[in-house]
Amino acid sequence: MLAYFLDMPSLFKPPVEVGSVSLVSLDILDNAVKQAIRLKYKDVKTVSLASSVILHGTKYSEGMFVSVGSTSGLPDFAKILKVLIVGNKASFIVERFSAWYMDHFRCYELTRKLSTDLEVADPEELNNFSPLAPYMVQGRLMVSPKVFLLH
Incomplete structure (x- = not known):
C-alpha cells in the first residue's frame, strides 16, 4: 500500500472535496439567499450549491454551526444553510x-x-475550523466548542 500511495501524484487529499453539486441560476433562488450571494460576488449569474464539503479533511454540512466573528467579547455563531462553490x-x-x-x-x-x-x-473568516453539532437542553439551543475560541 505504501508503494501505491507513494506512486500517486500527491500523498495528500485535495484541499476541497465536494460530493453532489447543483449548478443553479441566481434567478431561481430565494431572495435572501440571492441578496447574500450578490453582496459577496457581484457579477455571478450561476452558482454551485452543495449540502456538504470537506475542506482540508474537515467535513462541513448543512445544519452545523461554525464560529464567525464576535460581539462584546463573546463569539458569534452561524448555522450553515448551504455550501456555496x-x-x-x-x-x-x-x-x-x-x-x-x-x-x-x-x-x-x-x-x-x-x-x-x-x-x-x-x-x-471562521474563529475555529471545527464545525459544531447543535443540541437542545431544556428547550435551549446549545453548542459546545471543543477548544477555547479566540476572537
Missing part, C-alpha cells in the same frame, strides 16, 4: 446567531440575531 472556492451561506456562555453547562446558548439577513462566510 464559486470558482473552485467553497463558502457557506449562513444565518447568524448570538451566543451567551452558560457556566453550568459549559457551552454556549444560541439565539437568532434580530437581523434576518443571510450572509456568505468564507472559511478564512
Whole structure:
C-alpha cells in the first residue's frame, strides 16, 4: 500500500472535496439567499450549491454551526444553510446567531440575531475550523466548542 500511495501524484487529499453539486441560476433562488450571494460576488449569474464539503479533511454540512466573528467579547455563531462553490472556492451561506456562555453547562446558548439577513462566510473568516453539532437542553439551543475560541 505504501508503494501505491507513494506512486500517486500527491500523498495528500485535495484541499476541497465536494460530493453532489447543483449548478443553479441566481434567478431561481430565494431572495435572501440571492441578496447574500450578490453582496459577496457581484457579477455571478450561476452558482454551485452543495449540502456538504470537506475542506482540508474537515467535513462541513448543512445544519452545523461554525464560529464567525464576535460581539462584546463573546463569539458569534452561524448555522450553515448551504455550501456555496464559486470558482473552485467553497463558502457557506449562513444565518447568524448570538451566543451567551452558560457556566453550568459549559457551552454556549444560541439565539437568532434580530437581523434576518443571510450572509456568505468564507472559511478564512471562521474563529475555529471545527464545525459544531447543535443540541437542545431544556428547550435551549446549545453548542459546545471543543477548544477555547479566540476572537
